[in-house]
Structure formats: C-alpha cells, structure tokens
Amino acid sequence: MSTLNKYKTLLILSSIAAISSCSWFSAKDGTEDIDDRYMRSQQGPELQVPPATEQIDVEDRYRVPEGVIITNRDAKGKKLSLDPPQLLLVGGDGVREDSEQAQPTVWIRHQNTSFMNYVSRFMNQKNIPVLSSSDTQVTTDWITDEDETTLANYIGSYNLDGQRHRLTLEIVGQNANEIALQARNTESQRLVQDKWAAMAPSKTVASQFLNAFLGYYDTERTKEARQRILEEGTINVNLGTNQQGNIALTAEREFLAVWDQMPKVLEDLNLTVSDRDQSAGIYYFNVKEPETGFWAWLWNDDEDNPKVEMEPGDYQILVETTTSGVSMTFKDDEGNLLDANIVTRIYPEFAASFKSRAKQ
Template structure:
C-alpha cells in the first residue's frame, strides 16, 4: 500500500513538472523585453561596513578643486541629424570670413556693384524683396513648396510647405572688397492650414548665401566671356587708306586685326600659304573650282566664300594717320586690286570679322 501511494506521488510530480516545462516551451514570446526592466525588484541598499558611519574618498578619487558638477538634460533627441552646411566658394575674388558668427563672405566688388548684382539675383529668381538700401536687401516671404526655384536650393525635403525671410547685408568693406552677410530673418511652416513660427537657422542662412554666390559667379563668368567675344569682334567698313585707295577700314589697332586674320581667312575658305609679320602681310590662295561630280549639285564645301578668281593674293595691314587700320588687297605680283573687286568681297569679309571668335 505504501509503495502504491509513493508511486502515485512520483507520477503526479512528474506530470506537473512536464506541464510546467511544456508551458515555458510553448510561450508565444509576446512579452516586451525592452520594458521588462521596469518590473525588476528593487535591490538591497548599499550597506556600510560595521564601525563606519561615512565613506571617505581616498586621494586617488579626489575631485579636483574648482570643478563644478551640474545637472544636464538629455540632448540626444534634440540634436539635428542633418549634415553641417558649408559655405561653397566659387570663382575668383570670393572668400569666407571665418571670424564672424553669421555666415559671411568677402567679395571683390564695390558696394553699389554688389547691391546691383543682388537685385538682379532677386529678379532672375522671382524673389520678392523690399526696397534696397545702400548696404542691405531684405526679401518678402519666400515660399518653398516644391515648385519655386528656391525650393531645391534650401532643401525642404522634410517639410511640404514652408516659407522664409532673408536679408543680404554689407557689414564691412576694404579697398575693392566688401563683406556680405546672410541672415535668416523668419521661418514658418504650414500646419493644419496655419502658418506656425519655427526657429530660424544658420544652416538655412548659409544655403541662401550659397544660392547668391553661385548666381554671382555664373553671372561674372558669363559677362567675362561676353567681353572677350566683344573684343574679338571687329567692325569693318569700306573706306580709303592714306594713299586714297579703296580699302577695308576699322577703328581697331593693327595687332587686333592681325590676330583675327587667320580665323577670318580660314572661315572664308581662303587657304593661307604664308605670312610676314614684319611686313604685316598674309598670303593666301583661292583654289580652282571643283569640276567633279559633286560640282553639279553646288556642294563644294572647300570653295572660296568670296568672289575672287582662282590664284594667289596678299592682304596687308597699315596704320592710318587718323587712327585705326586699313586692309589692302593685292594680287600675286603685288598689284593693288581694283575698287570693284574690293567692293565685291567686302560683305563677306566684314561679316566674318564682326562674327568674332567663338560665335555662331
């Protein structure tokens, strides 16, 4: 009888243990492990050894004199995840002022010139602005809604609708240089159909300054290119040289015409055979017309673009007593071409000189 009861008790314990283990093994694991520490029991308090009423710091753990320990709030979630914004300096004559708190660059220009460039920038980018002063221009509200030109410049990728106010201010000057500073005056975001004020940002001020500096550099580059092309253009007219012979006349100096002559002759399909700089003379040749198959279709791309008979010619440059340069045309033997021939070739030669290098 005793053995039977003992067997029953062992069997009951075995079944209970199996059920417990089975329950643990089949748990769905829905318990939030991250919050489990909140249910942890409070541990025992630190006890001082017998015979001690206070803890004495040894020399190796002494707090330095003058040290101040303060309470600091957690900053982690308040920090911006955006990368830092640098001032991107392009072109010559622009450099960053690293000593000022607000984003500032030095630009090689006068105050009036720079204000004029800023106005052109505002107008070209469709940015409304207030009446400028001698050293400052402030914008009206600039909306960045994904459709305006400025949207991609300020990177509103995290906000559907926002608007800003900026100012560009001349805050210092040196001989031939001025310091231009950008300020982010106001910032609002649209929430629930209401504009809500947001803290202004030095980062956004830098982006706006970069926006202007990029425009300024591109405009200066374009203007420089236009000046170079304009200098390459030469206005040529029919006139008379100092000896009274009909020639092509220009107000430009001999050197400018001399440098353009190779391009002009080549463009007119007049083959240059030689030149003499000391005599200011270019020698060129007009080829015989092509009598081949393609001549029937008028498709001779190498034919001269002026009405000159085949043969060798010269063009000589002379300084005029009244200023400017005359271009006189001669045949192979050095005989001055007749006036009717000069009149005939004038339109093409004049047009090519006026075209200038690099223009179409």
C-alpha cells in the same frame, strides 16, 4: 541556444533598438525630442561598505571642492541645434568669409554700384517671391518646399520639408573695392498638425541661401568675363586708306591681332591661303573657279564657292601698322593694287567675317 538562434535574437534586439531610437529625433509636436530626464535625477543612496571590508577613505580620495554650488539647473539639450554644419562657398574669385559676424557674411570684390542688380536677377531667375527690397537689401516672402521655385534644390529638403522660411540678403559693409553681403533667416515656421507654428530661425538655412546666391553670382561673373574677352577679340573693320593714301581696309587694333585672325577670315570666305610672310606682312591667297552645273547643285558644291566677288586667281593682302592701327591693302599676284571698286565690293564680307570671329 544554437549559433543561428543567437544571431536571430541579436537581429531582433538591434531592430527594436533602431526603431525605438527613431522617436528620440522627432516628437509628435514637430520639435526635436531631446531626452531631458537627467534633469529629474535624484541623489542615489550613500555608499555601503560590505562587511569584512576595510573602510574606504572617501573624504580624501573623492572630496568635492569646497564652495562649489550647482546653481544653473536649466536644461541645455533642447537649446542645441540638430542642423548639420554648413560651410560658405568662398572659392569664387574675390570672395572671402567674415567669420567675426554672427550671421553668414562674405566680402565680395566689387567696384560697381549696381551690385544689388545681381541680387534682383537672382531672385527673378530662381522665381523667389520678394516681400521687400531697397538699395541695400532684399527680403523674400515665405519659401516652402511646395513653391514653384528652384531654391529647394539649393538649400535642401532637410530644411524645407514641412517648413517655410523668410530670408534677407543685405549689404552690411562697404569699402573702396569690396562689399559685405550678409544672409539672415528672419522668420521660420514648421507645419504642426496642419498649422504653422513658429520655430527658431536657422543659421544653416541662411548659409545655404547665401551659397545659392554666391553660385549664381560666380556663374554670372564668369559669363560677363567671357563676353568681355570676346568683345576684346572683336575686330571692327572699316573702309579707308593705308599710309600711302591707297584704298584699304582699316582696323584700330594691333598688328598681331589682325594677322592671327586673317587665316580664319579667309577660310570663312572660302578663300585658300597659299602662303604667308609675317616679316613682310603679306598673306597670299587663291580664289578658285566656282563650281557650276547640275552636279555642283546635286552635291552642294556651290556652298564651297568663294563668298566674295573676285575673279579666280592668286592675290595678296598686305597688313601694315599705321598711326591709328592696321591697314589691309589688296593686290594681285604681281603686287599691283586692286581697283578701288573691287575693294569696295568685297569690303562688307571681310568686315562681317572679322567681326564674327568674336562669337566663336
């Protein structure tokens, strides 16, 4: 046989073996076809010693220990799950796995009594049908690969293809600053010959369902943390007076928070910072002459004009620490206080600009 024919023969044999091996994984009834022919195996013939061969000392070399009796002859193969292993997502802040639980369970750092609100929002956002709910648990209705939900993207077509599942998320433990959340695959069915047949619940499906929630929960908590940071960065400015009783803008914040925001506020109002002196607490800025006329309109130069009603020229803002926060006093280029009417007129624009900084 030529080398080419040998390769062709090997290719054909390997193809036949691959095709025949596929039937091992799936039976016609929709269950895993585990080969259990080993259960029907019979004892082979006794060892025959060929003529002219010395006797083999079987008793000593191949002795079976006395008292050994095989009593459990139940098939083990079909009881084994073919589901791939599934790890829990415990990379989020304050999330740890409880490996001692029989079902997928995590401890989540949470001190708020409204934790189940996150579970409800998760169900709504993912369009997951809810069968029942309480203060400590939520159980889904049937989830299949044909539902108009995004859950199949999370727990995978391997587990949803031709199957449907009901799952539960439940708080099964709680301490001072943590709750234990457990996922269970309460019911599972497989489509066999156009009929739903019961199948064993899958721990893998439960783990993937819990992972889907943990991903959502981590995203929501990140959004909330960002919102808190933005809110903490908000500077609410009011019209008031400084320590000397002169009209000024006031804020219940520390000096540096206001000082660091000032350049952005002035820029937002199209006012140019010309200098600053932190030791004296003074910002120097300029109000330029507004552009007018046809060419300003044509090139949209009017968008660069000052957004406050102040005469063109140089000004100062004195930022001082007060007993309740910070005051901002407006002066002209020579250090004289601006008229109270001017400060009252420009107050809304400055207040709005300080507050809008938190949205960036």
